[in-house]
Structure formats: structure tokens, C-alpha cells
Amino acid sequence: MGEKVLLSGNEALAEAAIRAGCRFFYGYPITPQGEILEHMARRLPEVGGVFLQSESEVSAINMVYGTAAAGKRVMTASSGPGISLMQEGISFLAAAFLPCVIVNVMRSGPGLGRVRPSQADYLQATKGGGHGDYRVVVLAPASVQEMADLTVEAFTIADRYRNPAMILCDGILGQMMEGVDLPSPTHLGSLPPKPWATTGAENRPRNLVLAAPLTDDELIALNEELGNKYRNVQEREPKWEAQLLDDAELVIVAFGSSARIATDAVLKAREDGMKVGLVRPITLWPFPTEAFDDLRERVKHYLVVEMNNGQMIEDVRLAAPADAQVRHFGKGGGWVPSSQDVYDEILRMCRKGSL
Amino acid sequence: MTKLFTRPRSMSDVPSPYCPGCTHGTAHRLVAEAVDELGLFEKVIGVVSPGCSVRSWRLYRFDMVLAAHGRPPAVATGIKRALPGKMVFSYQGDGDSCAIGLSELMHAALRCEKITVFTINNAVYGSTGGQAAPTTLIGQVTPSYPLGRDPSHAGYPIKLAEVIADISKDSYVARVALNNVRNILRAKDAVIRAFKTQQEGLGFSFVEMLSVCPTGWHMTPLDSLTWVDEAMIKQYPLGEFSMPHESKSDLGASEQRVKKLTVQAETVEEPTHTHG
Numbered sequence: 001m002g003e004k005v006l007l008s009g010n011e012a013l014a015e016a017a018i019r020a021g022c023r024f025f026y027g028y029p030i031t032p033q034g035e036i037l038e039h040m041a042r043r044l045p046e047v048g049g050v051f052l053q054s055e056s057e058v059s060a061i062n063m064v065y066g067t068a069a070a071g072k073r074v075m076t077a078s079s080g081p082g083i084s085l086m087q088e089g090i091s092f093l094a095a096a097f098l099p100c101v102i103v104n105v106m107r108s109g110p111g112l113g114r115v116r117p118s119q120a121d122y123l124q125a126t127k128g129g130g131h132g133d134y135r136v137v138v139l140a141p142a143s144v145q146e147m148a149d150l151t152v153e154a155f156t157i158a159d160r161y162r163n164p165a166m167i168l169c170d171g172i173l174g175q176m177m178e179g180v181d182l183p184s185p186t187h188l189g190s191l192p193p194k195p196w197a198t199t200g201a202e203n204r205p206r207n208l209v210l211a212a213p214l215t216d217d218e219l220i221a222l223n224e225e226l227g228n229k230y231r232n233v234q235e236r237e238p239k240w241e242a243q244l245l246d247d248a249e250l251v252i253v254a255f256g257s258s259a260r261i262a263t264d265a266v267l268k269a270r271e272d273g274m275k276v277g278l279v280r281p282i283t284l285w286p287f288p289t290e291a292f293d294d295l296r297e298r299v300k301h302y303l304v305v306e307m308n309n310g311q312m313i314e315d316v317r318l319a320a321p322a323d324a325q326v327r328h329f330g331k332g333g334g335w336v337p338s339s340q341d342v343y344d345e346i347l348r349m350c351r352k353g354s355l
Numbered sequence: 356m357t358k359l360f361t362r363p364r365s366m367s368d369v370p371s372p373y374c375p376g377c378t379h380g381t382a383h384r385l386v387a388e389a390v391d392e393l394g395l396f397e398k399v400i401g402v403v404s405p406g407c408s409v410r411s412w413r414l415y416r417f418d419m420v421l422a423a424h425g426r427p428p429a430v431a432t433g434i435k436r437a438l439p440g441k442m443v444f445s446y447q448g449d450g451d452s453c454a455i456g457l458s459e460l461m462h463a464a465l466r467c468e469k470i471t472v473f474t475i476n477n478a479v480y481g482s483t484g485g486q487a488a489p490t491t492l493i494g495q496v497t498p499s500y501p502l503g504r505d506p507s508h509a510g511y512p513i514k515l516a517e518v519i520a521d522i523s524k525d526s527y528v529a530r531v532a533l534n535n536v537r538n539i540l541r542a543k544d545a546v547i548r549a550f551k552t553q554q555e556g557l558g559f560s561f562v563e564m565l566s567v568c569p570t571g572w573h574m575t576p577l578d579s580l581t582w583v584d585e586a587m588i589k590q591y592p593l594g595e596f597s598m599p600h601e602s603k604s605d606l607g608a609s610e611q612r613v614k615k616l617t618v619q620a621e622t623v624e625e626p627t628h629t630h631g
Contacts, residue, residue, distance in 0.1 A: 062426040066433020198418040202397035
């Protein structure tokens with residue numbers, strides 16, 4: 001590991017990207033991701049990189065497309081409304097098999113919304129977002145350390161599958177400061193080669209980066225290839241954290257900030273004798289269905305804690321046993337639960353006597 | 356025998372995807388000839404986008420990228436910033452560059468991005484059936500302006516080259532036409548100057564090419580060529596609107612060269628020729 005420093009989540013993420021070998025950042029100012037853009041503006045010129053403030057998020061994601069086509073590690077960051085504007089570009093990146101990292105520091109919507117923390121973009125991030133049959137690998141950090149570590153992981157996964165990867169977090173994770181072990185800087189020469197990149201046809205046959213094939217049959221073949229790739233991702237990449245599941249009768253499922261808050265509630269409930277555990281999906285797509293395999297026979301009660309009106313609950317319902325009770329605890333619009341709120345909800349469920 | 360005309364190395368041996376009489380093919384050829392003549396084949400990356408020219412990556416033999424509608428200047432920016440030693444151009448229609456992609460084009464020009472943008476202005480959306488574009492002339496009838504373009508509700512045609520020349524300080528900006536030999540030769544000079552502007556790191560370069568769309572205009576190819584002279588050039592005057600420092604115009608250079616070649620070829624045919 002590198003060094004331990006005190007950083008905000010946004011700064012840790014940005015610095016980790018540079019250490020992962022990202023030398024190109026294109027972005028448009030939007031709260032609450034501002035520190036990422038500003039850190040990149042300050043640091044990238046120091047390491048011989050390029051920071052460019054674009055005229056819109058539409059332009060930013062297309063600059064990402066160009067730099068990814070040129071074979072370089074590249075990132076952009078935004079929040080809800082900006083990520084919506086990028087969806088066309090993300091679809092094109094997926095169609096053209098281009099790797100990149102996109103950060104969504106979520107705010108509450110819909111529409112302009114407000115900048116308070118929220119998990120309102122879960123469905124947009126995990127179910128496609130743009131047009132066409134594609135997926136984006138979505139990683140959900142729950143600490144400043146993970147803001148750094150999962151960013152490095154996102155670049156690795158993006159290159160491995162030649163597909164966009166997304167960091168889905170919120171203003172709590174972006175703004176809060178914690179000690180973080182920054183990853184060691186990557187030597188640019190050690191990055192995976194990209195022989196497919198359009199860098200000029202010198203001493204090789206020409207390369208093409210096409211977001212559309214020529215014929216109907218080729219498009220069917222391309223979709224097949226995407227399908228196979230995504231099945232491969234689903235087999236190899238699901239990640240989650242499990243806590244206190246051995247004898248659990250009620251399992252809390254939460255990601256990111258709400259998982260952080262729910263963890264405190266689970267620990268307190270345990271102290272008070274309630275048999276509660278926690279599953280925290282780290283990859284939101286692929287959703288870690290495997291986390292629920294061992295629970296299938298014995299856990300019939302699930303509580304999904306989300307800062308939205310109920311989005312991840314759909315994936316939990318698919319992963320949990322068919323006869324399980326899966327309940328949602330959450331609200332949209334910038335509501336943040338306290339650990340006491342989550343504890344009280346756990347208590348209510350336990351008192352009902354159904355456990 | 357002197358071989359005066361052959362397929363440029365940069366062009367593929369594939370059938371043209373364009374309608375009979377269309378001048379897209381001429382424009383592609385000029386770009387390919389310029390790439391060859393400047394020795395750029397190994398370092399050039401082209402960007403194309405939806406519109407009639409969406410499949411034109413097939414016509415070239417060097418590295419190509421297909422971008423989203425209107426976004427080539429942003430994509431080209433991303434490539435050029437990553438590979439500053441390479442040559443990056445976009446080839447776009449007027450719907451692509453003047454309508455949906457106006458923002459990306461304007462800001463690339465404002466940044467004096469060291470890329471080259473070629474825009475085909477044929478006053479309509481060719482690939483979707485000839486609907487109106489921002490470049491459609493006043494009174495011009497299209498499926499989306501069935502009574503002709505009326506400025507009282509459809510506004511006025513955009514003079515893209517003039518607008519870009521006004522906002523892009525370090526730039527080469529020209530408008531050329533592809534409707535006769537003389538204009539095509541001048542277009543070639545502009546294409547070469549545009550690439551040189553990028554090659555020498557002087558700034559942004561932009562060439563608007565007045566082109567024909569016989570299918571979309573419901574005209575014969577010949578009438579289309581005449582309509583460029585009679586209507587389009589009146590609205591869209593030809594010429595160079597911005598020139599980077601240290602550069603001087605060479606519009607007309609190709610014409611002089613061809614005249615010279617023609618004279619030489621005629622001289623060679625003489626059985627008792629003398630050098631002179």
C-alpha cells in the first residue's frame with residue numbers, strides 16, 4: 001500500500017484514479033461531485049495528464065469516448081441530471097466495446113432535484129440507463145477507503161471487459177473525511193495493452209472503433225457477443241460483504257451510505273439480542289445473487305434499506321426465496337435515515353413476532 | 356505514359372454507398388488525396404457520425420471511429436488530447452454539425468482545438484428523406500417545410516463558416532463548393548490547408564463544403580450542380596474566412612498545377628517534342 005492520509009471521499013476517488021493510471025478527465029461542474037473535478041484539474045497537469053472542462057455532460061462523455069478509443073484510461077464524474085445527459089454516450093461506449101470509468105455522486109431527483117444524498121439512480125445505473133441492450137458494471141463504495149479501492153477496481157474491470165464501469169455513490173461518501181490508504185501509483189507501462197485502439201495505422205492493419213456494425217446479421221452477432229460478455233461478468237465479478245449471517249433470522253440488505261448507517265443499527269440490535277445480519281452488495285450490477293444462496297433455506301425475512309422509494313428491492317426479491325417477506329425501508333428526495341431509524345424498524349419487525 | 360489519375364492509397368476499393376450524382380464521394384476523395392499527399396496515412400484517425408456519411412469509414416483505409424450524432428468534435432477532441440502527435444479529423448453532415456451537434460462544434464472551435472472538421476452542406480437531411488436542416492434556404496421546399504422555409508417561424512439559414520471564423524481566434528476556416536472542376540480543385544487546396552493548420556499545431560481548422568443532394572432535392576444531378584451556383588453560393592459565399600498566423604492562402608494552387616500538367620501532357624503527345 002501507499003500512504004495513509006485524511007481525505008474526503010471525492011478526493012480519495014480522484015487521487016486513486018490518477019494512481020490507477022488515469023491521465024484524462026473530462027467533466028462539467030455539478031454538485032456534489034465538485035471536488036473530483038477540482039482535484040483532477042489541479043493534479044492531472046502535474047502528472048502530465050489532461051483535464052478539460054467541457055461545455056456539457058454530453059460533450060464530456062463523448063470526449064471520454066474519444067480518449068477511450070485512443071486506448072487511454074479515462075474518467076468523468078457527474079451527478080443525476082448530468083448522468084442522464086451522458087446516457088447516449090454510455091450506450092455508444094458499450095456498443096463500441098470501450099472501457100472507461102463514470103462516477104455518479106448521486107443527488108436526489110427527479111428533475112433538477114436537490115443536492116442532498118440519495119440513492120435515486122440505482123435503477124438507472126443497474127438496468128441500462130440508455131438505449132439498447134447493454135450493461136454497465138456498477139460498484140458501490142461505503143467508505144472513503146472504498147471510494148479509492150473500488151475506483152482502481154473499476155479501471156481494472158473496465159479494461160478487462162472493454163466496457164464502461166460506474167462508481168455509484170452519494171454526497172455523504174463524497175464529502176465525508178476518513179483516513180485512507182491510497183493505492184500505490186501504477187506504472188503506465190504496466191497497464192494492459194490495447195491493440196484494438198485507434199492510434200493511427202502504423203505498421204499494423206487499420207483499427208476501427210464502431211458503435212454500429214454494417215449489417216443486420218452483424219448487429220445480431222454484436223448483441224450476442226455483448227450477452228456472452230455480460231454473462232461472464234455475472235459469473236466472475238459479483239462482490240458483497242456479509243455480516244452476522246450465521247444465525248440470522250432477519251437480513252438487512254443495503255448498499256453505500258445506507259449500508260454504513262444500517263451496520264450500526266444491526267450491531268445495536270445484536271447487542272439487544274435480535275438475530276439480525278447484513279448483506280451489503282458491493283457490485284450492484286452484477287447483483288450478488290450468490291449472497292442469498294446460503295440464506296435460502298433459513299432466512300425468510302429481509303429488510304431493504306435504501307435512500308429512495310424502493311429500487312434495489314426488486315433485485316433482492318429476485319434473489320431471496322420466493323416465500324420470503326422482503327420489505328422496503330426508505331424514502332426518496334434526500335431523506336437520510338439515522339441508525340436509530342433503522343434500529344426502530346428492525347425492532348418493529350422483530351416485535352411483530354413473525355421472526 | 357504519365358498516370359494522372361488513380362485511386363488514392365487512403366481509399367478502399369468498395370462501391371460508393373451514395374446516390375447517383377451525390378458529391379459526398381468527391382469530398383471523401385479530396386480528404387483521401389490530401390492525407391496521401393501530406394503523408395498522413397499512418398497517423399490519421401477519422402471520425403464519422405450518423406447521416407449519409409455514417410458508413411464512410413468503409414471508404415477509407417486508415418483508422419476510423421464512428422461517433423454519436425453530432426458529437427464528432429467532442430470525440431475528436433478526446434482522441435487528439437490523448438494522442439497530440441496524431442492527426443484527427445471529423446467528417447459530418449450539416450444536420451450533424453449545424454443542428455444536433457452545434458454545441459460540440461462551437462466549443463471545439465472556441466477552444467481552438469487542434470482538429471480538423473469537414474462539414475458537408477447540402478441544405479437538407481439526406482439520409483432521412485430530405486427534411487429541412489438549419490442550412491435549408493429561404494423558400495426551399497422540403498418534406499418538413501412543405502410550403503418552403505418561412506423565416507417568420509423557421510428562422511434563417513446558418514452561415515456556419517462565418518460563425519466559426521468569428522469565434523475561433525486561431526483557426527483556418529473556409530467554404531468551398533463541389534459543383535464544378537474549378538471549385539473542386541479549390542476545395543482540395545482548402546482541405547490541404549486545413550490539415551496543414553493541424554499538422555503545424557496552429558489551431559482549429561474547418562472546411563464547409565457545398566454539396567448536392569439530387570435525391571433529396573428532387574433534381575437531376577446536372578440541375579443540382581447548377582442550383583449550387585444559382586442558389587446556394589448566393590446564400591453561402593465561397594472563400595476563406597479565417598487564416599491562422601503565419602499562413603497564407605493558396606486557394607487556386609491546385610488549379611495552376613493542373614493547368615501546368617495539362618500543358619505538359621499535351622506537349623508529351625507531340626511526336627517530335629522538345630524539352631522546354
